[in-house]
Amino acid sequence: MYNFEFTKPKTIKDAAKALAADGAQALGGGQTLLPTMKQRLAMPETLVSLTEVDGMVGVDSRGTGLTIGGATTHAQVASDAADVYPALAGLAAGIGDPAVRNRGTIGGSLANNDPAACYPAAALASGATITTNKRDIHAVDYFQGMFETALAEDEIITAVQFPIPQAGNYQKFVQPASRFALVGVFVAKTADGVRVAVTGASGSGVYRWTAAETALNSDFSAKAIEGLSDDPSEMITDLHGTAAYRAHLVGVLTRRAVTASR
Amino acid sequence: MPTISMNVNGISVSAEVENRTVLSTALRENLGMTGTHVGCDTSQCGACVVHVNGKAVKSCTMFAVEADGAEVATIEGQAHSDGSLNVIQQAFQDHHGLQCGFCTPGMIMTATALLRDNPKPTETEIRDHLEGNICRCTGYQGIVNAIMAASGQKPAIAAE
């Protein structure tokens, strides 16, 4: 790995300033960035650690929804969101392994937007808002394809706001070597209707399975989508599974998520 | 080069490291504490697990400068002060929780974190918690048995 300058700002303002410099990059938990740097696929000149920035860590359920600081670890979401939004806490508790969860952050996961990551599915299904140091971005506009987001290079995810659905659940079919989702489905039943967000299946990242949403809007039960399966033509085929297999999993996991929703 | 200070196993230490030095390298090469093993260096195997401010982390996937000012616990600090093994270490020895021993420091540190949060885990909870710790020798049953025994529970299946 190439060497770099390291800074640990205490305020969002200082972090933003440090990130505006040429070759600067944010460091969350490092669980994705550090391996990438070891492979020299990323070679930032300066790393700006966000873990000690004031106000970027914590789970706040005082408002109508849930606001999670951008540098909050998966482990903290798993424990602190368990009462208010169990489906989200359950998702966080299933990311990687305990040591990864103790370092990896929600902001890092959403900024990276890995096509097999878990949080993107939660954000899209819940209708979350991604708050940066510059603006609020609705999840619908935020995800823009595999590893692509609406973030500018020097933009920091300071918080993520989740409206809490009437019922919801996340089902993940683990790819046992990487511990990411081979396919993951987040179902959220909200006042505006049902949203079904799928991760791991598509080459363009997280998406909504609208055919299932329509069926579930008239009848929120696994039976309503019995026999329904998503179109595999845009899905990933790799050594872990074919597009057809993934399409099948989307149906199975959606039915399981509906049944488990609470 | 930056100088970092940490409290490792109750002893204040400092080391000169580069910004790119990972914590496992700082422990092993700068501080000469080779009990923490590096199996993969890609955050897959868990051999390098140590505790930073009480949380189990993969020390190959954290920069040493991020541990500046932290309390770090490694395998070297786990035995009693007279050198005798602690209850988890002893259980690993008694229940065939290791063969070559390469994964063992990470297994012990991971098990220690588990039992602190969950003093009587079920076998399923133990296996879930060991998700990020790979062992090439034991087939895991001995490790699971050792953690069951260390938490005062009877292992379900004998390893022998």
Ligand SMILES: Cc1cc2nc3c(=O)[nH]c(=O)nc-3n(C[C@H](O)[C@H](O)[C@H](O)COP(=O)(O)OP(=O)(O)OC[C@H]3O[C@@H](n4cnc5c(N)ncnc54)[C@H](O)[C@@H]3O)c2cc1C
């Ligand atoms: C063994 C293993 C298993 C894993 N399993 C899963 C899994 O099952 N599901 C899953 O979803 N993920 C999984 N991950 C990924 C993990 O969740 C990472 O923690 C996450 O993807 C990145 O978060 P981080 O905080 O570590 O970010 P970093 O690695 O620090 O950063 C990742 C990227 O995001 C940028 N960034 C970081 N924080 C911010 C911020 N606040 N604002 C803007 N940009 C930012 C960085 O500049 C970098 O480009 C796994 C990782 C490992 C190593």
Ligand code: FES
């Ligand atoms: S050496 Fe750190 S996880 Fe393998």
Ligand code: FES
């Ligand atoms: S005892 Fe050899 S790798 Fe676990």
